Amino acid sequence: MKKLFLFTILLISFTTFGQKPEWIPFNWEGAEVSEKYFDKLAITIPVTIDNLPHKFNMQFDLGATTTVIYGNSIAAYLDKYNELKNKIDTTLTFKIQGQKNFKFKNVIFKLGAVSIGNINIGHFKGFGDSIPKDSIDTKSEKHIGTIAPDIFQDKILIIDYPNKRICITKELPKQFSKANFQPYIIKDGRIKIPLNINNKKENLLFDTGSSLFALITTEERANKISTNRIVDSLKISSWGEFYMVYGSKVNSKIKFGKKRLKPATVFYDKLNKFDKFYDEEKIWGITGNAYFLNNIVIIDYKNKRFGVK
Numbered sequence: 001m002k003k004l005f006l007f008t009i010l011l012i013s014f015t016t017f018g019q020k021p022e023w024i025p026f027n028w029e030g031a032e033v034s035e036k037y038f039d040k041l042a043i044t045i046p047v048t049i050d051n052l053p054h055k056f057n058m059q060f061d062l063g064a065t066t067t068v069i070y071g072n073s074i075a076a077y078l079d080k081y082n083e084l085k086n087k088i089d090t091t092l093t094f095k096i097q098g099q100k101n102f103k104f105k106n107v108i109f110k111l112g113a114v115s116i117g118n119i120n121i122g123h124f125k126g127f128g129d130s131i132p133k134d135s136i137d138t139k140s141e142k143h144i145g146t147i148a149p150d151i152f153q154d155k156i157l158i159i160d161y162p163n164k165r166i167c168i169t170k171e172l173p174k175q176f177s178k179a180n181f182q183p184y185i186i187k188d189g190r191i192k193i194p195l196n197i198n199n200k201k202e203n204l205l206f207d208t209g210s211s212l213f214a215l216i217t218t219e220e221r222a223n224k225i226s227t228n229r230i231v232d233s234l235k236i237s238s239w240g241e242f243y244m245v246y247g248s249k250v251n252s253k254i255k256f257g258k259k260r261l262k263p264a265t266v267f268y269d270k271l272n273k274f275d276k277f278y279d280e281e282k283i284w285g286i287t288g289n290a291y292f293l294n295n296i297v298i299i300d301y302k303n304k305r306f307g308v309k
Contacts, residue, residue, distance in 0.1 A: 021158065021167040024112035026060060028164065033212070034234045040211055040289070045147060045166070048110040050084050052077065055141040060166070062299075063207030063286070064148035065188045066094045067121050069104065070128025073144040076136050094122050101125055109151075114168065116151055146209075149189040152301055159208070159297040161289065172300065179298050179307035180257045186304060192283055193306045196255040197225060202284035206299075206306065210288030212236070214264035215254075216245065217285025218275050222268040225252040232265060245269045256308055261291050 025046070030039040043060040049069070054077070058067075078085040084104070092103035102125075106118045124145070131142055149157075158167040158176065185192040185203055192203040210216065212234070226248035233246045247265040254261045266285075278285060298307035 021169055021173055022114050023160070023163075023165040023167050024114050025165050027057070033236060036234070038212060040293070042211055043208055043289070044143065045111050046141065047112075047144075047147075048108075049144075050081070050087075050108045052081060052084070054136065055139065056144045057141050058143070058145040058147045059209065061146050061207070061209030062149045063190060063205060063209045064146050065150065065190060066096065067119075067146065067148045067151050068096065068101075068124040068127075069121055069145040071123055071125040072130045073128035073142065074123075076131050076133045079133070080136065088123055089120075092120055096122070096124060111147070111166075111168075116168075119151060121145075149191070149301075152299070153189060155301055157299040157301065159292075159299070161293050161295060161297070170302075172298065176296065176298050176307065176309055179296070179309035180259055181298075181300070181305045181307040182257050184304055184306045186301075187281065191299065191306065192281070193256070193287070195261075195284075195287065196253070197284065198252045203282065204285055204287045205281065205283050207286050207288050210286050211290065213245075213267050213286065213288050214261075214290040215250065215266040215285060215287055216274075217266060217268055218272070218278060219268040219270060221284060222248060222266045225254075226250050226266050232267075234267075243269055243271060243273055256291075259308065264291065 026043050028040045029042045029044050030037060031041045033041065044057040045060050047056050047058050049056060087104045087107060088102050089105040090102050092105055093100050094103060095101070101123055103120045103122050105120055107121050109116045109119050109121065128144065152168060156169050156172055158169070160166065182194050184194070191206050193206045194201050195204055229248055230246045231249055233244060235242055235244050245267045246269070247267045250264050250266050254264070292308060296309040298309065300307065
């Protein structure tokens, strides 16, 4: 009886603390921006949609709000697979860029080999690159959408930057329990993490879709923490709209908890393009992957805390 009781305890212990995370690989996508090549421009994750026998990927973007499939990119597949086309449900709606769109209902969705279950996914009509019908059966991986934080709510998301992989789990694996955790604020599924900037706590949107920038904010705020001398300029796009941003070297202390972050460049635009967004969201600015490329990041959506290991 004692042996059976001990075995039961060990089994429970293994299930809770010894369970190996199911890792999902991701890829860095590189491209030229303003005639400069960046090898870590965006993160893409291989996905499976409704068990279709095709290779797809989607951008991993925690600055978005709704996971979407691009209408232009999926169009040729909808012509071939009526079952998927018939899942577009006009009673399920969402807004993106001020426009109302519909959703696919009960789509079987996998990230890598890991099943996310049957979920509703946005159909972003008129967006994305069209895929010709004579190309849909080729072996190359096709880019068809964006993965947003809506599918990670009430779970724990682990981003292992050095090993290019993510994990979704219900309980935090023991090996990550001693990470440097700080509480965050959440709105519409997007998280705002606290950074200490010039000895003052500031909230910044954490956006994995903002791979180029450690910091991006208003021109006024950028000038307060930098040399004020422009050392970089880039023409970038946000959901297909292009604009210029300018960068200056940070000369102020930036910390996450007790961890001092490495020297960086702070970017801003001269059109005050996102000033209203920063004010409405009550954030200092946006931070992305660049600060954490040598770390493992834990986003605990269950307990509203952000960890760095």
